[in-house]
Amino acid sequence: MGHPVPDHPDRGAAAGSGASTPHLLPAAAAVLLLALAVTAGYRTARRAERRLMHAVTTAPVSDLAQRRALQLEACRRHDLLLVYGSSEVVIEDPRHVSILLRDYPTGFAPVAIGQKAGRCVLHVQHLAALGRALRGKKVVVSLTATNFFEGNSMPADPYAGNFSRVSANELAFSTDLSAGVKQALARRMLGYPKTLEDDPLLAFALRQLADDSLKARALYYAALPLGRLQVRLLRLQDHWGALGCLHDPNLPPDPRAAAPGPRPPGNWLALAARAEREYRGRSDNNPFGFDNDLWRIRFPFGPHANPPGVRDANVRQSLAQAPEWDDLDTLLRVLHELGADPLLLVTPVKGTFFDRIGISADARRVCYDRLRALAREHGVPLVDFDDHDQDRAFLVDNSHLSSKGWVYYTYAMDAFFHGRRGRDLLLGPTPGGEGDYPAAEPVTSR
Amino acid sequence: VIANWYATLLTVAANPWVRAVGLTLYYLAILAGLVFLYGKRHFQTPPFVYQGF
Numbered sequence: 001m002g003h004p005v006p007d008h009p010d011r012g013a014a015a016g017s018g019a020s021t022p023h024l025l026p027a028a029a030a031v032l033l034l035a036l037a038v039t040a041g042y043r044t045a046r047r048a049e050r051r052l053m054h055a056v057t058t059a060p061v062s063d064l065a066q067r068r069a070l071q072l073e074a075c076r077r078h079d080l081l082l083v084y085g086s087s088e089v090v091i092e093d094p095r096h097v098s099i100l101l102r103d104y105p106t107g108f109a110p111v112a113i114g115q116k117a118g119r120c121v122l123h124v125q126h127l128a129a130l131g132r133a134l135r136g137k138k139v140v141v142s143l144t145a146t147n148f149f150e151g152n153s154m155p156a157d158p159y160a161g162n163f164s165r166v167s168a169n170e171l172a173f174s175t176d177l178s179a180g181v182k183q184a185l186a187r188r189m190l191g192y193p194k195t196l197e198d199d200p201l202l203a204f205a206l207r208q209l210a211d212d213s214l215k216a217r218a219l220y221y222a223a224l225p226l227g228r229l230q231v232r233l234l235r236l237q238d239h240w241g242a243l244g245c246l247h248d249p250n251l252p253p254d255p256r257a258a259a260p261g262p263r264p265p266g267n268w269l270a271l272a273a274r275a276e277r278e279y280r281g282r283s284d285n286n287p288f289g290f291d292n293d294l295w296r297i298r299f300p301f302g303p304h305a306n307p308p309g310v311r312d313a314n315v316r317q318s319l320a321q322a323p324e325w326d327d328l329d330t331l332l333r334v335l336h337e338l339g340a341d342p343l344l345l346v347t348p349v350k351g352t353f354f355d356r357i358g359i360s361a362d363a364r365r366v367c368y369d370r371l372r373a374l375a376r377e378h379g380v381p382l383v384d385f386d387d388h389d390q391d392r393a394f395l396v397d398n399s400h401l402s403s404k405g406w407v408y409y410t411y412a413m414d415a416f417f418h419g420r421r422g423r424d425l426l427l428g429p430t431p432g433g434e435g436d437y438p439a440a441e442p443v444t445s446r
Numbered sequence: 447v448i449a450n451w452y453a454t455l456l457t458v459a460a461n462p463w464v465r466a467v468g469l470t471l472y473y474l475a476i477l478a479g480l481v482f483l484y485g486k487r488h489f490q491t492p493p494f495v496y497q498g499f
Binding site: 022023025026027029030031033034157160161 | 465466467468469470471472473474476477478481492493
């Protein structure tokens with residue numbers, strides 16, 4: 001039983017006048033106005049991305065790895081080189097690649113896309129999110145050798161802090177990647193459930209992808225259209241976020257305008273020698289070549305010295321079970337399926353320090369050899385700088401490049417961008433010659 | 447004065463065009479509110495302390 005509903009005064013008046021649905025037109029008008037506003041915002045964001053992309057090369061945008069729109073714009077430029085990596089890529093140095101190549105001296109500039117505490121499990125998501133835009137695009141991935149010494153998976157906090165929802169959705173609902181690759185990625189991503197709490201559709205898709213059953217596959221494909229729609233919405237938000245970054249008043253002007261134009265590269269070896277000389281004065285309070293300030297902070301009482309090789313067994317076990325290997329394998333599969341042209345650069349281990357804490361050169365060799373084998377298996381060129389394992393001036397600590405290290409890194413990137421391969425990626429004496437820089441053996445490109 | 451204002455308001459509100467515009471703005475405000483509420487957090491990741499450097 002209920003009360004009779006009194007007639008609304010409008011109802012009688014509107015009957016037969018076409019206004020029996022007084023809310024319909026205003027609602028449609030509101031949706032239309034919103035659509036127009038979104039379109040205008042999207043076009044404004046795209047214009048800003050096109051206009052300001054080059055400024056990003058000299059003043060790296062924070063959270064660039066989580067800005068797919070900007071990475072996509074960099075992909076479209078023939079004179080930008082995407083450089084993915086961890087903290088070593090974003091931590092400032094007077095000879096960082098973005099400074100050495102700031103004004104396009106050899107015709108290109110790098111876009112440094114690094115994340116502090118980043119690992120392959122994150123790089124692969126950001127790269128996969130670019131999809132077909134990577135086809136034929138040169139991409140550099142910087143790896144940290146010490147990450148392969150850690151037997152455990154990446155901790156949840158840095159993963160969550162570096163996670164990108166738009167990248168995760170792009171890969172989960174990608175139609176460019178094979179089911180096998182998506183399954184491998186889904187299984188890894190499900191290991192970080194906190195990042196999926198706010199996105200039930202993504203969590204659902206990843207669970208179906210990780211499952212081998214026919215039912216799971218059917219459910220995934222049933223959710224795919226909705227997922228693609230969600231991806232579209234996230235892309236809009238991504239453009240909006242990029243617009244916010246690019247409206248930073250401190251963003252410098254396009255460096256190309258002030259660039260003197262293409263010119264032959266300088267003497268790289270002389271630059272590296274100068275960087276090494278300068279670094280000596282900043283690393284003289286310890287015998288390993290750590291930066292003085294970092295050494296004071298990290299090891300105020302010095303490192304715990306161990307007999308040579310005493311930790312080798314543990315380290316070999318960690319090396320054998322480090323999840324970073326599988327993640328790197330998946331990353332290389334993704335790059336292959338998307339048609340990218342990758343180069344792997346590896347920051348070597350600080351061998352002098354590892355010797356002291358009981359990890360021998362033989363144990364370290366396991367890491368370098370396995371990296372080379374993996375790169376060879378995928379037909380990807382790799383420069384591991386293992387000849388700098390004992391170099392005091394190549395790293396400022398256990399994993400971050402010094403100015404000298406950056407000169408070597410930049411040389412390899414420059415050579416790679418200009419199509420050189422094999423030993424030509426190495427800064428040093430000509431192959432077969434004698435000198436201070438024994439050549440590593442990069443894998444021949446495919 | 448208030449009674450006069452109220453009467454004027456009622457007269458204006460009775461105009462179908464004014465009602466349509468008012469409703470449009472009302473729906474637009476709801477949509478904008480939804481975009482604001484659910485759009486912002488997607489790019490906010492939890493902070494963490496980087497201890498590698």
